[in-house]
Amino acid sequence: MNQTYIERLNSIFQSLRHNQHSDFYRQHFNSLPEDFSIKTFADFERVPTVSKAELQVVSAYDRALTPAQEFELVRNTSGTTGRSFTLFRNIPFYHHKVWFDIVPPTGFLHLSDPSYLYEAMYRDHADVPSVQLQYDCLETTVKLAQGLPINHLATFAFSLDRLIPLLQKYDFADKIQLCNLWGERVDAHHYEYVKANLPNALITFEYSMMEGQGMLAYSIDEFDPEHGVVYTIMTHDFKGPYLEIVNPETGQAIQEPGVAGEIALTTLNYEHNPTVMFRYRTGDMASYVVYDTDIAKRRFTIHGRIDVDRILLPGGQLLAQALSIAMRPYNDIVLYELHYTTKHPFSASSFELWLQPKTKASIDVDHIAQELMQQLRVSPRASYADLVARGTCPSIKGRSVDTLSRIGAKRRLIVEDKE
């Protein structure tokens, strides 16, 4: 098993290094000797990691990152984050095939605006009934599925509290055998809620480089109070990428359970990945619960993002840097803090902005909120954004968002049940 991983890692490495059509990886590997090859995992770990930002930029323009003959589609992210990146993709989602193997579909319900899932479904399952759900008219679209033999559900985690009562109302809840969740964060709230209300469902989680660019399927087969949601990679035949948890500063692989690092992925098979990744650091913090040399036996838990430079909101996104710029004109604000809130367990990330004015009378919070909403393009209608003046901020949390890209900063800023 290990030798097969090594051979595939070396094969991908060599083809990227010697690809005459792609400058990116050739230059990226310059620090390694010309005759370098991967014969052991230790060799593999000498290869420099790639950041998300680097790969996002080059993948849009560097077609050589995937074999040219396989280009048949151009994809953008869905835009719920407000931005798009053009990607070149070869085949439909690998992980959907994994789901289909485990639970053969008789009918699909899927919520994704807009959805790429249809391709994977119809290419192999064109005769399986399906209904695409729409978030802003959820009941109508659930109702459209009445009478169809639905057993697969794929949905944003944040929609569960709206969707599951409708599944119960229209008699689908007991019939769902596989529930795939996607979204920035899947936690105990989601797990327990699905377990309680979709009693026959296997719960899985999609891991994506970007929206619509799923790469790995996880089964959520355990939740325990100590570790939270524990994931197992649903992988077979080396079609999914190789997963490591690495030290984000040194790039060294971490093997000790409980030690937090950053998830890094390496493509093992060109045909089943949208973009070729080599030690691609995803930005997600994780630690092993169980480490095994066999990737399929590794079990881990995800802690969150390694930075908080981007906060996804329903209908938009907030960039910490953009907030920083937007705050500059307000000289009467001494300090501001961005806080995630868990008030809405099924919502996408929601946040509060805490402001510390020079004096309480010196700022008009409503006006600032309105201005920021407009500047940051966060739609008050579509988001749960809540801008609240809280007076003096606790000094222990006194950070400006400019510093939030530091490793682990997010952990300090997650405020749970602060009310």
Add this chain to the structure above:
Amino acid sequence: MIVFPEDTPALLATLEQRYQETWHDKMHRDTIKEVVVRAQSHAAEASMSVIGQYPDRFNLDDPTAVTALPRTDFLQWQSLEASLELLGVQGGVLNCLPVGLQLQYSVHLVLDRLGLFQAFSLPHNTTLAIDILEQTRVRTVVAEPAAAQLLYDALKTQNKLSLLESLVLIVDVRNLNHELNSKEPFAGVNVFRELHLFPGVVIAYQSMALMNQTAIYHLDSTYRWECVEGEVLLTGCTEETVPMVRFPIPGLSGFSPAATNTNEPAFSLSV
């Protein structure tokens, strides 16, 4: 009474066989529920699987008002294919239709046949739509008129109108009144309109000769159109059409021949 296309003995025999007694009742008007039942039995008789259900209207706000129509095969959407061919579309097409209309795969099949790719944006997400137009070889957008207007206005504001070459507007027949009253708002853009009875069920379309016109369409001749005392009634003639008998088209009161420079008959629609 005006009828399109002209009745032929073969057509009348087909309709008689397809709908039997219902066809002979000139006063009969199908309700949506009758259409659903007939579509279901049609599928069962032909041993076809129902592979999806689509809504009977574009407005999905009220769940109690929407009826699910069974779909036994994906609609071929030949009018869209013809429009894209006439427009000479290269690269891809941006689909801004709401996903709840269940039309993504139908669009995909058309584009697949033409060797084009499909990009998506939500109808209100002009930011993403403009990103896609800027970053990809997409210059054609399929959208409902309101979404197209939003995008057009946003492009105009940003001085990027050159990114948009063609629009295929999916017009809900219930909103035809609005289209008829709108002055051509998409200056500099080639616009084809399609009239849909239900999402994906095209009943009228435009050709190059009718491009950029708001009120003149070619009527789909696979349906039998009757205009009777201020009602327009539709009957599905071929196996590929929705099986319905004298279904009153909501919001449409008549059609009359229009003079155009095309051999294919064209009609002015009135609401």
